[in-house]
Every structure is written in C-alpha cells, then in structure tokens.
Amino acid sequence: MAERILVIEDDPDIQHLLDLTLRDEGYETVTATTAWEGLSIARSTRLDLAMVDLNLPDMNGSVVTKKLRNDHCHLPIVILTALDAIEHKVHLMDLGANDFIVKPFNSDELLARLHVQFRQKSEGTLRVGVLEVNFRTGLATWAGRKLELSGKEFELLGYLARHPGRVFRMEELYGSLWMEEEPSESLLRVHMFNLRRKLETAGVVGVIRTVRGLGYGLVLPS
Structure with missing residues (x-):
C-alpha cells in the first residue's frame, strides 16, 4: 500500500508541483x-x-502543526516555509514539526527528506540499555519513562542511539538529519542543547557526550 501524504498548500502552482512530484514517486496524495x-x-x-x-489564508501553519500534533502524535509533519532563520526553524520543531522545506525547494531534496521520515517509521523499535526508541510512533522512553521530545530532538536521539559510544561529526549529523549541503552548527547546537535539557528534566544526566572540535555521541551507563 502506497504511503498517503496530506498536502496543505494554498498556492495552486506549488500544490500542483507537489502533487505531480509525489505521485511520480509512487505516493498517494x-x-x-x-x-x-x-x-x-x-x-x-x-x-x-x-x-x-x-x-495559509485562514490559519498560520504553526497553529495547524500544533493541532495536527495534538490530534496525531505519531504523524510525521513537514513544514513548507519561505523563512530560513535558525530561530524560526527551532520554533517549528518545538511545535511538533519533524522537518522543514525552505521555498523555493528542490524536488530531489524534498523527496530525500520524505524518504528519511518513512525510513524511520519502518525501523520499528530500538532498545539500547534502558533507552527505547520507537521509530513507528515517534516516542522514546528511558527506564519506562516517556521523554518529551520535539520531532528533531527525537531524530537526534535516535540517530545517536543507533551507534552508542560513537562520536559523530557535526557535518555528519547535520547532513543526515537536515539533508543540506551547508551545515549550520548553530542550529545543531540549539537542538542538542534542548535535547540535553529535556533529558536532564527527565532525570537522564550525562548521556550526551561532546567532544570539542569533533562532535557528539551517546554514552549509556553500563
């Protein structure tokens, strides 16, 4: 069964382009x-x-995102935006977006980002020590306690959890999770800071390792 994608876009030309691009790739729209x-x-x-x-003409897309996330906690949400500021991107992730596409967009990049979302959903559940990452539901738990993470924070934690103990370069993390050629260290630092803060709020301290000049890794207690 083909994946079904909802496209909420008021510009008829962009909507038509998205519809053609997605259907040509085998998606149902x-x-x-x-x-x-x-x-x-x-x-x-x-x-x-x-x-x-x-x-959108009747409601800001950020409000739509929040409503969708409240009603469908497991649904991947990708935002289409003309704004490229870091603060704007972080705000969208905090509202529940999993990713964003900056207009004007490249069709190959758009499809690559969608493939990442669907690949994560198909991976099932990853268990590393007391950490459990469920890619189908987008939920992570630590020793049975739910971790309250945004979409991108969840993706970061899941990416690090696939290879505990390994240190990932910033360029590798950014390229894999944002699919952009020019890495934004400041954007990655903001998301990593928020991930650490939320883990610490849940009582999980010291599991995100920073290696100065290199990158980040996940260190789990033995």
Whole structure:
C-alpha cells in the first residue's frame, strides 16, 4: 500500500508541483487549500505524513502543526516555509514539526527528506540499555519513562542511539538529519542543547557526550 501524504498548500502552482512530484514517486496524495480543510481531512482519513504550508489564508501553519500534533502524535509533519532563520526553524520543531522545506525547494531534496521520515517509521523499535526508541510512533522512553521530545530532538536521539559510544561529526549529523549541503552548527547546537535539557528534566544526566572540535555521541551507563 502506497504511503498517503496530506498536502496543505494554498498556492495552486506549488500544490500542483507537489502533487505531480509525489505521485511520480509512487505516493498517494490528498490535497487541501485551507487549514480547516486539511484538519478535517486529517480527522477522517488515514495519513502517513502531512506537509503544511506556513502561510495559509485562514490559519498560520504553526497553529495547524500544533493541532495536527495534538490530534496525531505519531504523524510525521513537514513544514513548507519561505523563512530560513535558525530561530524560526527551532520554533517549528518545538511545535511538533519533524522537518522543514525552505521555498523555493528542490524536488530531489524534498523527496530525500520524505524518504528519511518513512525510513524511520519502518525501523520499528530500538532498545539500547534502558533507552527505547520507537521509530513507528515517534516516542522514546528511558527506564519506562516517556521523554518529551520535539520531532528533531527525537531524530537526534535516535540517530545517536543507533551507534552508542560513537562520536559523530557535526557535518555528519547535520547532513543526515537536515539533508543540506551547508551545515549550520548553530542550529545543531540549539537542538542538542534542548535535547540535553529535556533529558536532564527527565532525570537522564550525562548521556550526551561532546567532544570539542569533533562532535557528539551517546554514552549509556553500563
């Protein structure tokens, strides 16, 4: 069964381009031109991923993202935005977005980002010590306690958990999780700081290792 993608985009040209690109790749698409239409579809239709334009005529895309995340906690959400500021990207992730595409976008990059989301969902559950990362549901637990993470924080933790003890270069992490040629160390640092803070709030201290001048790794207690 083909993955079904909801596209909420009010620009007819962009919506048409997305529809053609996704269908040519084998995806099934459902389209909406307003936020309320998209939210209505999401409540009544099986979906595997949602793409949301940030500037919709009836509701800001950030509000749509928050509503989708509240109603569908496991649904991957990708934001379409013309804004490229780091603070803006972090804010979208905190609202529940899994990723973002900056307009104008390259179709190959867009498809690559979607492939990452679907690959993670298909990986099932990873257990490393007392850490459990469920890629299908987008939930992580530590010794049975749920970790309250944003989409990108979850992806970071899952990526590090695949190879505990290994130190990943910043360029490798950024290239794998953001699929961009020019790595933004500041954006990665912000997400890593937030991940550490949320882990510490849950009582998980010292598991994210920083190697100055190199990168980050996950160190689990023996």
